[in-house]
Amino acid sequence: MAIRALFLLTLVGLFLVEPAFGQRGDMDIKEWLTGKVEFINKLEDKLKEAERWRNDAEALEARLNATVDELARQKAEVEKLNKENEGLQTRLNATEKEIDELKKKSGKGAPQIAFSASLAHFGEIYRGPCSDKTLIFKRVFSNTGNGYDENTGIFTAPVNGLYYFSFSTYGYNTHVMGAILMKNSIRQISTYDSPTADGSDSSSNSVVLRLAAGDNVYMELWDAGRVFDNLNGHTTFSGFLVFPM
Known part of the structure; x- marks a missing residue:
């Protein structure tokens, strides 16, 4: 509404400084005002559309930030799992080594x-x-x-x-x-x-x-x-x- 008031004030200013404004007929003034009002309405529509775009952009940014946070969390989880897997692999290698030693002491290896x-x-x-x-x-x-x-x-x-x-x-x-x-x-x-x-x-x-x-x-x-x-x-x-x- 502040923007609309601004435009109305601008319209009044234009009305006051319009050359030979007082010499125009009532029909000319009405048409001129109607055109200005339509112009202001279109500007307000565009402003509303721009506001929607801004809101959409903010919502998209929020989703992107949430996605980034989720990716960071998943990356941390993957790193944790990798460390756990390394520990399991180390224990598995140790177990396989023990089994190989047992095979050497018994069975075909003995x-x-x-x-x-x-x-x-x-x-x-x-x-x-x-x-x-x-x-x-x-x-x-x-x-x-x-x-x-x-x-x-x-x-x-x-x-x-x-x-x-x-x-x-x-x-x-x-x-x-x-x-x-x-x-x-x-x-x-x-x-x-x-x-x-x-x-x-x-x-x-x-x-x-x-x-x-x-x-x-x-x-x-x-x-x-x-x-x-x-x-x-x-x-x-x-x-x-x-x-x-």
Whole structure:
């Protein structure tokens, strides 16, 4: 309305200074005023339109500012997620490294060591009583890693680790039946059955031992003991590496 008043004052001024204004007829003055009023109305419409544009521009600027703030927030969130992802990746790499180490210590990555043998590689055999009480298992079923020596009956640990051993013995009632598993000349576990009225006896045992590379494990008879074997594999000796250490 202030703009409209300004224009009305301007119109009055123009009316007062219009040359020979007083000499015009009433019709001329009316037409002139009508034209000025129309001109002012058009100016007011344009001003209103300009005001709408300004309001629209301010609203757009507000939306742009909100968008910029949202983008800044999202950027900060992405940076946070990237840092978290880096931490997860670091832990994942550490876990994968641990898994690789475990694979090296067990499974395909670990030394493959295992053997199994029985006393008789042909016919029938009675072993004992004798002064050399070490049992030599001649019929070798497997010897992966070549830790077992079929000439001496001794298993020598190729690497440090935990090893599993098992053995079985069979004999008749005329003698003590059984054997002792030895580690570096020290008794570990055994089977034993004294002479009885029954016809025959059999027994078995097993153990997990911690061995250093070069340690020896083998089987010995008891004093005055005897065992029997044939191709049925009654008296046996087996072992394998559980995992290296």
